[in-house]
Amino acid sequence: MSGDERSRATGPVLLVVAGLVAAALWWWRDGAGGAAEPGAGDAGELPVQAPVTALPEGRPELVLPVHLGERASIAGTVRDPRGQPVAGAQVCAITRAEMLASKDTEKPSCATSERDGHYRIEGLFGVRYTVMASAPGFAPGVYQQGQGAALRGWIDLRPKMEALGIDISLEDGGVEIHGVVKDLSGGPVEGAQVLADRSFAWTGADGSFSMWVKEGPAWVMASADGYAPGNEDGVAPGHAFEVFLTPESVLVGKVVRTGEGGEPIEGAQVFAMGGGWSFNNRSAYTDANGEFRIDGLEPGAYKPRAEADDALGVGKEQVILGLGETSAKIVIEAHPAFLLEGTVVTEGGGSCDDGNVSFNDNAQGRSDWVSVQAGQVRKRGVLPGDYQISVHCTGFVAAERYDRVKVVDKSVTGLRWEVTKGQSIHGVVVDGSGKGVEKLNISASAKPDPNNPRAHQTEGAWGVVTDAQGRFELAGLLPATYEVSANSYSRPRATPAKPTIVVLPEGQDVKDIRIELPPSGELRGSVRDPQGQPIAKANVGINDGVHWQSTQAADDxxxxxxxxxxxxxxxTASHGWWGGSMRKPGTSDDDVQGEVVEVRDGKVATVKLVVESSSGRISGQVRDESGGPVADAFIESTRESDSAAASAGRAVRNGRWGSFWEQPNLTDQDGKFTLEGLPTGKHTLRAHRKGGGEAIVEHVELGSDVVLTIEAAGRMSGTVVVRGGGAPEEFTIAVVDEATGYRRGDQFFRTGGAWSLAELPAGKYKVSVSAGAGTAEAHTTMSAGKDTSGVRIELAPKVTVRGTVVDTDGKPVAGMEVSVQSPGTWSGSGADENKLHVTDEQGRYEVANAPSGQVTIQVYPRGWGDSEYSWSSMPAQLSNSASVIELPPIKVARRRVKDGEASGELGIKYKESEAGVDPLARQMIVAHVRPGSPAAVGGIQVGDEVTSVDGQDVSGPNAYLYHALTNVPEGTTLTFGLASGKSVAVTAGKKP
Structure with missing residues (x-):
């Protein structure tokens, strides 16, 4: 698969993954539940500068923590879809309120409905809850209130509140799923709590569970006392779920004030800040002695962070937790900090009930945000600074700019941010018969005004779901031209390939938008190996160049x-969400995989996929540097690509290490392991202790018995200094070994510039540092079991980057956002209150506080709908010899394939870059030409270096243009310029 083909092919997969990730986010996000936008009326005149008032105080007013307040209760009735009461339904209330500790949010409060369908739940905190019900024979339901854009899928409780009438309707179409929860040894876990869809269950003595959910993709998550949470995805029905739980690691310690006395701080919230993909973000509150205990953690590296109304503390070094390990008691010294408190007020004097407020001090490199709860915003542990404020309130329009908030030596309370109602787009989604279609996701993206590219622009609207009649309302919009799209994320189905264009005029809502779904048919099939054995849980995708869908195969x-x-x-079928395509027997990664099938409207098509066996096994042992067995190592495997384009170590760098969709494989007491269900081919194996120490063996054949030796890890330490003297108050460190893909990051606060990272494996590391004062990069080598100390890094001052964005003809392009990024940094995003990072009518932009050195410059259209220009990402080397840098014009290519159109195919693969190669020296070397493809017919040969496309340079730093220039409709002829001096004409063909 060529670079351009790969990027297009991964799009559907990433969106499917994003859908599953969204499902996981629902598990912890406070107040989720698929609610639509709030109501909106006619837009008023928007102020350029919204008023903000502040009442500074010496010490913040004492606010009783939510978990110490009096409890609330809810009661209501559960009914079936026809309105009849349901007895024996399980009703659970769950919260993910940010101000609560993990132990207060991880277990739901549940009750069983009586004969008349009535239920009552007591002992609830005064926060936001989602209330859901499930019963045999039905799909689960959730409590909702309001209609149209005012629909809400949660209830906000207050202390001592008794909420009545919290009625829930179940849905038809439920299916029963079964599964088991096990520990890493395979033993059952009794009493584990299981969540899928909107349904809860608890495991029996044998670890088994069953529950009723809606049909389709399901994500099952389980937790139990003494374990870290685990999860598995699958299709419902058709998959027997098996969730493995890891013995919990525990972080314990104490929070004290800086100074000689070391006074303990009661009521500080301590967060275990881990790295990488993790939804297991846990916290705890300190007791009267300042002590805390955070349990339920996976093994790994954690940095504790403590926040109080008047203090902020960060651990001096990451704590490396082994499997089932409890840390030594750590002490966090908290420094004086402050409280920011305010209210988000809607037009007419109401309160915003769904949104967030972000606080950005670009000069100090600080950025944070907090959710709005019943209109209130309360951010603890704020350091002195000059903060730019951004407000988001779902269904409302934020002001173009809010007054900055300066925190000097006092807390700031009484802040007030106003949002306006905006305007709405009303419509309905119907099928071919004119019947309304429910539960489709509707979104709106504004197209920038070419005459005023930097004008205030709302973020659009999303998260809106059609009701039972297919109706929707997109609220909180400014007058503009919008692209309104309908999608189905929970259950794949036919939706329009092109968005509906809607012009929203000044001061007037748009009504009666009608979106009609295209006619459709069905596709059924199977994935099996050459012996006829089923490939369970294969991810299956279909694509015609315009429409795509993805699902998962059942166990059969x-x-x-x-x-x-x-x-x-x-x-096509693939191994997991991150894996490559499953191959036909006897083929390679350079061959076109899958089968072609024709789907006819109103008909059922069938297809059979025969792929290589996935029944291989590799066994072995993990040893330490002295030859002893390692009993707590995790083993992961990735099949190595045999593509001519693959670079050395590709499986190591791009492998799915630590995927949270896969069963963990742990060595036994003798350090032994067995990996089963492996696909045909050679494999790269990695053994690691989460948090430190690893071993990698490449080119392992199936059936092998291998030994992996984890060498002793070491510590890297040093200092960060500011040019001219002194040390930054805060900074981040990111280390990466590009040869193996190993990476770690950490944040440091008031350490006098000192930093250290423990348990690093041997390797050659690039060390990147970012702080408000600047950025820097260094290179160093770690030897096995040896410490590397004295790594001194001097920060290079940040710079202001200016320039022009032009098209391939050299004409200025307006309305493009520009950002500058290096490891651990990001500049020029929406935090730029003057929007100078957006190109004006002359294509000019300015990005302040940009990192220097090796960076990536991103240029992308405003909004997220169909755009005339492609997203571009290019490498650059920025000098810090001057405070202002004028860059040469940046070229962006016009999109030649619009939404709803199919791309042509060239049949070329290019050699992937080796690890550590300078991106500014990128070469487009042809590695594979598919026989009979347009490239082969045109005369492109393996080994050719492509330097231009249609006269546009695509070599070195301009290689980023290649994809946009070659993503063209079928029948388009392109001229390739080669390093040899030859020119070759290639006409894009139909995708095979």
Whole structure:
């Protein structure tokens, strides 16, 4: 697969993954539940500068913590879809309120409905709850209130509140799923709590559970006392779920004030800040002695952070927690800090009930945000600074700019931020018969005004779901031209390939928008190996170049797409969400995989995928540097690509290490392991202790018995200084070994510039540092078991970057956002209150506080709908010899394939860059030409270096233009310039 083909192919997968990630986020996000936008009326005149008032105080007013307040209760009735009461339904209330500790949010409060469907739940905190119900024979339901854009899927409770009438309607179409929760040894976990869809269950003595959920993709999450949470995805029905839990690691310590007395701080919230993909973000509150205990952690590296109304503390070094390990008691010294408190007020004097407020001090490199709760915003542990404020309130329009908030030596309370109602787009989604279609996701993206590219622009609207009649309302919009899209994320189905264009005029809502879904058919199939054995949980995708869908095969290898627009599709299967395509027997990664099938409207098509066996196994042992067994190592495997384009170590760098969708494999007491269900081919194995120490063996054949030796890890330490003297108050460190893909990061606060990272494996590291005062990069080598100390890094001052964005003809392009990024930094995003990072009519932009050195410059259209220009990402080397840098014009290419159109195919793969290669020296070397492809017919050969496309340079730093220039419709002829001096004409063909 060529670079351009790969980027297009991964898009659907990433969006499917994003859908599953969104499901996981629902598990912890406070107040989720699929609610639509709040109501909106006619837009008033928007102030350029919204008023903000502040009442500074010496010490913040004492506020009783939520978990210490009096409890609330709810009561209501559970009914079936026809309005009849349901007895024996399980009703659970769950919260993910940020101000509560993990132990107060991880377990739901539940009750069982009586004969008349009535239930009552007591002992609830005065926070936001989602209330859901499930019962055999039904899909789960959730409590909702309001209509249209005012629909809400939660209830806000207050202390001592008794909320009545919290009624829930179950849904038809439920299916029963079964599973088991096990520990890493395979033993059952009794009493584990299991969540899927909106349904809870608890495991029995044998670890088994069953529950009723809606049909389709399901994400099952389990937790139990003494363990870190675990999860597994699958299709419901058709998959027997198996969730493995890891013995919990525990972080314990104490928070004290700086100074000789070391006074303990009661009521500080301590967060275990881990790195990487993790939804297991846990916290705890300190007791009267300042002590805390954070349990339920996976093994790994954690940095504790303590926040109080008047203090902020960060651990001096990451704590490395082994499997089932409790840390030594650490002491966090908290420094004086302050409280920011305010209210988000809607037009007419109401309160915002869904949103967030962000605080940014670009000069200090500080950025944080906090959710709005019943209109209130309360941010603890704020350091002195000059903060730019950004407000988001779902369904409302924020002001173009709010007064900055200066924190000097006092807390700041009584702040007030106003948002206006905005305007609305009303509509309905129907099928071919004119019947309304429910539970479709509707979004609106504004197209920038070419005459005023830096004008205030709302973020659009999303998260809106059609009701039972297919109706929707997109609220909180400014007058503009919008692209309104309908999608189905929870259950794949046919949706329009092109958005609906809606012009929202000044002071007037738009009503009666009608979106009609395309006609569709069904596709059924199976994935099996050459012996006819099913490939369970294969991820199956279909794509015709315009429409795509993805699902997961059941345990018997079968899959089903219930609603597919008519057309010719290529159907492929892959290993997991991150894995490559499963191959036909006897083929390679350079061959086109999958089968082509025609789907006709109103008909059922079938397809059979025969792929290489996934029944291989590799066994072995993990040893330490002295030859002894390692009993707590995790083993992961990635099949190595045999593509001619693959670079050395590709599986190491791009492997799915630590995927949270996979069963963990842990060595036994003798350090031994066995990996099963492996696909055909050679594999790269990695053994690691989460948090430190690893071993990698490449090119392992199936059936092998291998030994992996984890060498002793070491510590890297040094100092960060500011040019001219002194040390930054805060800074981040990121280290990466590009040869193996190993990376770690950490944040440091008031350490006098000192930093250290423990348990680093041997390797050659690039060390990147970012602080408000500047950025820097250094290179150093770690030897096994040896400490590397004295790594001194001097920060280079940040710079202001200016320049022009032009098209490939050299004409200025307005309305493009520009940002400058280096490891651990990001500049020029929406935090730029003057929007100078957005190109004006002359294509000019300015990005302040940009990092210097090796950076990546991102240029992308405003909004997230269909755009005339492509997203561009290019490498650059920025000098810090001057405070202002004028860059040469940045070229962006026009999109030649619009939404709803299919791309042509060239049949070229390019050699992937080796680890550590300077991106400014990128070469487009042809590694593979598919026989009979347009490239082969045109005369492109393996080994050719492509230097231009249609006269546009695509070599070195301009290689980023290649994708946009070659993503063209079928039948388009391109001229490739080669390093040899030859020119070759290639006409894009139909995708195979």
């Amino acid at each position: 290898g079968s899959f089903h797409f219930a609603s597919v627009p008519g057309g010719e599709y290529r159907v």
